[in-house]
Amino acid sequence: MIVTRRWLEEWIDLEGISTEEICRKLNSIGLEVDSVRSVEIPSRIVVGHVISCEKHPDADKLSVCMVDIGSATRQIVCGARNVREGLYVPVATVGAVMPDGMNIKHAKLRGVESDGMICSSTELGLPALGKGILELDDSIGELEPGRELSEYPLLCDDIIEIELTANRGDCLSIHGVARELAVGFNRSLKPLDFDEDFADKIGIGRILQCLHVGTPDVSMVCYAFDINSLEVPLLIKLRLAFIDQEYDLPLDAYMDYAIHTSGVILRSYGFSKISEGNEKAKLTLKEIECGLTAVEYDGKRASIVGVNQSEEVKADDSEKRVVIEASYVSPDIVAPAVKKLKLKTDPLYYRTSRGSEPDLKFGVLVLFSLLKRYADISIYAGESEYFTEREPVTVNISISEIDSLIGQDVEISEVVTILSKLGFEIHKTEDGRIVADIPSFRHDISNKQDVAEEIVRIIGIDNIVSKPLKFTEANRMSESLRRHRFLRDMRMRAVAAGFFESVHYIFCDNKRVKELGFETLREDRSLLNPISAEMDGLRPNLMINMLDSLKRNVSMSKKRAALFEIGAVFDAERNETMQALFVFCGEREPDSVVNAGKPGMMDLPSFASRLSAVIGSFELRKTENPDALMHPYQCADMVKDGRKIGTLAKLHPKVADRFDLPDTFFAQLDIASLEPGEKKAEGISQLTPIYRDLSIVIPQSTPYSAIRAALEGHLPAVVENFYPIDRYVDESLGEDMSLTLRFVIVPRERALEESEINGVMEEILERLQKRCDARLR
Known part of the structure; x- marks a missing residue:
């Protein structure tokens, strides 16, 4: 969508x-500006009035013109075919x-003096507006010979191209974009004069007589006028x-200009073509496939509305x-139907498929205002119309819902003001709720989220306080x-x-249990x-039934069996608890070259080590x-944290036998x-752990649990852990x-001096001496 600043200023x-600032505002309200360029006429290019125009004496394609430039009359040699006496033209003075960098100098062409240059539109940096020189008219303002063209604001304009999303058909017009800016800048729209x-x-x-068959789902209004004279003014040529926007006929230029201004779909019909020689023409609206509507005359199809x-x-x-038709059809009807029927479309379908302006009379009045200003026409009184009544879409939303969707609190009065300016018709604002009708030209709004998005657009996304996502x-x-x-993770390990x-089975033989x-x-x-x-019973221990599985594996000549089960066990009161059982019998590893085909048998330490890979570290x-x-001599309680x-144990020899x-x-x-x-x-210390070994002599009858009990809870704070690494028995030690x-010593705040480390070890030794009758080896 392309707009110009001066065109917007009409509304x-x-x-x-x-x-x-206009571009920034467009971006902030969701109309992304793709490009901006300014059109400026250089200085010393003025309005000139051709007083006379004669053939060059020595060149058939040149004319010698006397041009009034206000301060003087200059002789200028011109090669354009359309130069003639009485024209107002742009003159580049010496x-x-x-714009292309060329300097205008006094020259002599085929022996005739030339004091300046009469310019074409492209030579001025404007788009191409036909062949030959640019013909000025009062559509750009009052023409005064000698006045700088740069002083005519309608010639010097800023062109803004907007990248619209497909759902914003309401902004496919100058009036639609101006409507958005009016809300963004808190200004009023100008009425049509x-x-x-x-x-x-x-x-x-x-x-003209307009009829309809059935109830077509469209709206259409027809007007008519007689043309006395019709020329396209410079302003319309330039803006198109x-x-x-290219056009073939003068009337097409006016139609295209009015459509781009208003957003209303307009079509022209030649009266003689639809009346076929009769004094009165008849147009009939008739519903066809997929909800589309055709306009027919004398049984022939003139158009498909919106297609x-x-x-x-x-x-x-x-x-x-000429008969003018202004029409509206919902994009929800026309777009799917065209796709399904694979119909041929014209350029106006782009607008109808995205949602055109439904205010049909507004579009016609824009056209008539242009024709009455620049052409000579006679408009017939009244109109012939057919309108499909459409129930407005109503939205009922609370201010708390709006605040939740936006992410910050907004005053209800501010919300009402924004929605009113956007064209919503407010019905009620009670108990923190807003009931409003969505404007008919906003085809993209249907729910509460869309309403909240509109409020954010106008407030400005940059004005919404950034917050981390929270739910x-x-x-x-x-x-x-x-x-x-x-349990799943334990099984995998x-x-x-x-x-x-x-x-x-959880069932077992009570005889075996006993x-x-x-x-x-x-x-x-x-x-x-x-x-x-x-x-006939419920198992009190998982080993009750596991023994049979072990026996079957051994009977099948399995040299090793490592099994586990997770299941329920029951006490005498039938109370259920969940237990896990791990068993290993036979060789600790498969026979291989590593062990020369003679792997050792599983022992208690090896079994405990294998079990730690499943449940983590533990104590015995x-x-x-x-x-x-x-x-009785190879069993232990398992303690963790x-x-x-x-419990962990070797199977009793009697049961094994x-x-x-x-x-x-x-x-x-x-x-x-x-x-x-x-x-x-x-916390983890950043300092390197220190390892210190302490060898003591204690009675052989002292269990390791007594040593652990003596130290746990009484160690210096820097001692993180301790564990036995060697046990030695000798005749010289007797019963000891x-x-x-x-001991693992982990400093927390600073590195320890050797004297401090020795002090820690002496404190540990002193406690072992008192509690376990230990002495330093």
């Missing part, structure tokens, strides 16, 4: 507003510099050239009586989902560590209708009450204790043993 007062007295005019009903027009009925230069999502993390993800999942030393269900809690005699502590499945999570199993190790874990709680982040502990 809005832009005094005090620069073209740069000393002028043309046209008033015609039809008192003594012939009524249109004498020459600015917008790259195309037959060339046979258009008014031409020979036509002295509150419902907490969808349930306890069941959290546990499912935890178990598989990665070489374990295979084995799934068993034999293995576990308590069965209480009689009043027992199963009433068991599946079979071997499944003495088990106080081992059950009948556990080896200070709480017991399960009963099921013909090799050395077997298992770990039973309580899922509830194993699930991680909230993790508290701790040597134990080496490694």
Whole structure:
């Protein structure tokens, strides 16, 4: 869409507003400016009046003109064919510099003196306006010989090209863009200055009758006028050239100018062509396929409203009586229909498919105002019209909804003012709600979000305070989902560590339960209708059924079996808990070249290490009450983050012999204790950790748990961790043993001096001496 500043000023007062400010405002209200260029006439180019024009004595194609330039009369040799006596023309006087850089000097052409140059439009830096010199007229202002052309504002203009989105058909006109600027600059639109007295005019009903068949979904109004004389003024030629609009006939120029000004779809019909020799013409609106409407005359199709027009009925230069049709059809009808029917369209379809101006009489009056100003016509009184009543689209929105969509609070009075200026008809503003009708020319607005967008456009996106994106999502993390993800991840880690999942029934044989030393269900809690005699109870321990799987693997000559199961177990009261069981029997690794085909058997430390790959690090502590499945001397409680999570043990030799199993190790874990709680982040020191070893001599009867209990909670703050790295027994030590502990010292704020490190170690040794009867080795 191309507009010019001077053209806009016919509809809005832009005094005090620069073209740069206009472009900024257009951008801020969502009409993106693609380009801007200024047209300026150089100085020393003036209005000239050709007093006389004679043939050059020595050149057939040259004329010798005497031109009045106000201050003097100059003789100028001109080669244009259209130069003639009485014309007003642009004259570049001696000393002028043309837009292309050419200097105008006194010259002699074929022996005749020439004092200046009569210019064409392109020589002035204007678009091409036909062949020959530029003919000036009073459409650009009163012509005064000698007056600088640069003083005529209608010639010197700023041309602004706007990149419109497809849904903004309301801005495909000068009036539409001016309407937007009026809201943006808080200024009023100028009314159309046209008033015609039809008192003594012939009524249109004498020459034209418009009919309709059914109820076509269009609106149309027809006017008529007689042409006495019709010339296209310079202003219309120039502005149509600015917008790259070509035309063939003078009437086409007026029509194109009026369409671009108003946005209304206008078509002209030659009266003699649609009347076919009759005194009265008849036009009939008739609905056709896909909701489209055709205009017919005498059974022939003249046009399809909003789509195309037959060339046979258009008014031409020979036509002295013209019928003007102004029409409107919804883009929601015409665009899909044209695509479906693959109809041939004319240039006006671009406007109708995006939404043309529905105020039809406004477009016709713009045309008549131009014709009455620059041409000689006689308008017939009245009009013939057909209008489809359209219910206005009403929007009901609260100020809180607007604030939420925009992202900041806006006063309801400001919203009402903006919407009113945009053409909304406000019905109610009660209880913080606004009820308004959307203007008929805004085809792109249909819901609350569109209304909020309009308010943001006018307030200005730069005036909306930037805020980080914030939204509150419902907490969808349930306890069941959290546990499912935890168990899923545990299964994946178990598989990665070489374990295979084995799934068993929760039912078991009560006889085996008793034999293995576990308590069965209480009689009043027992199963009433068991599946079979071997499944008459609920398992109290996952190993009850896992033993059968291990036996089957060994019976099939499997040298190693690493299995795990996650499932429910039940106590005598039938209370259910979730446990995980990991078991490993046989060789600790597959036979290979690395171990010469003789891999070692699984042992307790190796099993504990493999298990840590699944559940992370843990501690082993003495088990106080081992059950009948556990080896009495190779069993331990598993402790993680200070709480017991399960037990780890070697299978009792008697049970292993009963099921013909090799050395077997298992770990039973309580899922509830194993699930991680909230993790508290701790700071990380940027200083290098310091490792110090401490070798002490203690009685062999001292368990490591006693050493841990003596130190935990009583270490200096800089000691982050400690663990045993060596145990040594020798005859020279008698009933004592040597134990080496490694301490990890992590300074927090600064590097420690060696004396400070020694002080830390001395403090640790002193506590071990007091609590564990230890001495330095």
